[in-house]
Amino acid sequence: MRFAKAHGLGNDFILVEEGLAPADVGPWARRLCDRHLGIGGDGVVLHAPAPDGVRMRLVNADGGEAEISGNGLRCLAAWAVRTGAAAPRHVVHTAAGPRRVEVTPLAGSRSRVATDLGPPVLGSADVPVALDPPREPVLDEPLLAAGRTVRVTATSMGNPHCAVFLSAPPDDRLVAELGPSLENHPFFPRRTNVELITVLDRSRIRVRFWERGVGPTSASGTGAASAAVASILHGLVDRRVEVVCDGGVLEVEWPEGGPVRQTGEVEVLFEGEWLD
Numbered sequence: 403m404r405f406a407k408a409h410g411l412g413n414d415f416i417l418v419e420e421g422l423a424p425a426d427v428g429p430w431a432r433r434l435c436d437r438h439l440g441i442g443g444d445g446v447v448l449h450a451p452a453p454d455g456v457r458m459r460l461v462n463a464d465g466g467e468a469e470i471s472g473n474g475l476r477c478l479a480a481w482a483v484r485t486g487a488a489a490p491r492h493v494v495h496t497a498a499g500p501r502r503v504e505v506t507p508l509a510g511s512r513s514r515v516a517t518d519l520g521p522p523v524l525g526s527a528d529v530p531v532a533l534d535p536p537r538e539p540v541l542d543e544p545l546l547a548a549g550r551t552v553r554v555t556a557t558s559m560g561n562p563h564c565a566v567f568l569s570a571p572p573d574d575r576l577v578a579e580l581g582p583s584l585e586n587h588p589f590f591p592r593r594t595n596v597e598l599i600t601v602l603d604r605s606r607i608r609v610r611f612w613e614r615g616v617g618p619t620s621a622s623g624t625g626a627a628s629a630a631v632a633s634i635l636h637g638l639v640d641r642r643v644e645v646v647c648d649g650g651v652l653e654v655e656w657p658e659g660g661p662v663r664q665t666g667e668v669e670v671l672f673e674g675e676w677l678d
Contacts, residue, residue, distance in 0.1 A: 403418065403422045403675065403676040404418075404419070404422070404673065404674075404676075405418045405434075405674055405675075406481055406671075406673045407443070407670075407671045407672050407673075408478075408668060408671060409477065409668065409669055410474075410476050410621060411620055411648075411649030411651075411652070411666065411667070412619075412621055412648065412650070413471075413473040413474075413619050413621040413622060413649065414442070414443045415443055415445050415446065415447045415471070415473070415474045415477050415478075416434050416441050416446045417446075417447050417477065417481055418447070418448055419448070419450065420448040420459060421450070423448050427448075427461050427465070427467075428465030431445070431446045431461040431463070432463065432464065432465045433678075434676070435462075435463040444462070444616045444619055445462045445468070445471060445474060445615075445616065446460075446461045447459070447460055447471075447474045447475075447477065447478050448460075449478055449482075452493065454493045455482070455489075455494055455495065456478060456479070456482045456492070456495070457495040458474065458478050458495065459497065460497075462613070462614070462615030463615065463616045464616065465615075468561055468614065468615060469496065469560050469561045470496040470497065470498040470501075470559065470561050470624060471622075471624065472517065472519065472559070472622065472623015472624040472626070472627060473622065473623040473666075473668070475494040475496060475501055475503070475517065475623070476503065476515040476517060476666065477668045477670070479492065479503040479505050479513075479515050480505055480515055480669075482505075483505040483507070483513065484507070490505045491503070491504045491505075492505075498561065499560060501517055501518060501519060501520065502517070502518040503515055503516065503517050511671070512668070512669045513667065513668055513669075514665065514666070514667050515666065516663065516665040517663070517664045519560075519623075519624065519627050519662040519663070519664055520559070520560070521660070521661050521662065522557050522558065522559060522628070522631045522656070522662055523557065523558035523559070523560070524539040524557060524635075525538040525539075526538060528558065529556045529557065529558045529562050529563075529590075530562065530590075530591055531543075531556045531562075531589055531590060531591075532588065532589050532590075539555070539635055540554075540555060540556040541555050541635060541636065543555075543556065543589070545584070545589055547580055547584050548579040548583040552566050552580065552584075553566070554566055554589075555632040555636070556590075557628045557631050558628070559624040559627050559628055559631075559662065560624065561614070561624055562594040562614075563596075563597060563624065563628035563632075564584050564594045564596050565628060565629055565632035566580065566584070566596070566598050566599065567600070567601070567632075567636070567638075568598055568600050572598045574618070576598070577610050577612060577618055580596065580598065581612025581617070581618065584596045584612070585614050593614045593615075595611070595613050595614045595622065595624070595625050595628070596611065596612040597610075597622070597625050597626075597629040597632070598611075598612075599629050599632065599633060601633060601638045601639060602646070603639075604638075604639050605640055605643060606639075606644045606645075607629060607630065607633050607638075607643060607644075607645055609625065609626060609629045609645055609646070609647060610647075610648065613625070620647060620649030621648065621652065623652065623664060623666070626645035626652040627664050630656060630662070631656055641655060641656050641657060641658065643655075650667070651666070652664055652666040653665045653666065
């Protein structure tokens with residue numbers, strides 16, 4: 403089985419043609435993503451051609467399927483342009499809907515990819531979260547997580563997200579405590595991705611991520627977008643923000659009444675053959 407490996411700021415993915423995947427993708431994806439017994443990755447991106455670009459299906463490292471990954475779709479977009487499978491401007495079709503991208507090749511196997519992620523989802527029933535009566539937006543909702551009360555802001559970029567604002571960037575211990583507790587909190591019926599945000603100034607935020615079905619990651623595309631949206635909703639930043647992740651910086655812009663746009667680098671690392 404041929405595959406390619408790519409990453410966006412250290413958030414890494416295994417790219418495989420969809421026709422090569424078995425019917426039961428869960429155990430297969432867990433094996434491929436294992437960093438000791440497999441190729442290693444935060445997820446597997448299954449792809450197929452589309453008339454205007456490519457289609458993707460995301461399987462997380464835990465074997466569960468997710469609606470979308472911002473970094474995963476940017477990795478696939480860069481690989482598609484590099485191999486001639488798509489034009490520099492094309493559409494990546496995800497389970498959350500189509501996303502337009504523009505790929506600019508850089509030195510080596512790096513590319514800069516701009517993505518139109520669409521408008522954020524802010525209604526509680528659509529994120530979704532368990533609120534009755536429904537509310538839009540969901541700001542500063544108090545939840546008990548890891549033995550403490552935190553205030554969460556819930557949004558969606560096609561997949562559910564939960565933002566918590568902190569006065570200083572959390573250490574690994576706090577990420578490991580709050581992340582799984584919030585991911586699996588009954589407030590989130592489809593579980594959630596978690597962003598722990600520290601606002602640095604009006605144009606920069608520092609974010610650490612706990613990804614649903616993955617765990618801690620060095621970056622997250624939709625997570626960075628959701629963190630920016632949450633910060634804008636609270637009036638803490640301007641509408642163009644640099645999101646500083648463990649693995650680097652993503653640029654996010656949310657014009658009033660418009661879609662969320664995101665730009666950042668990805669790198670196609672290598673191609674190989676899986677022998678099992």
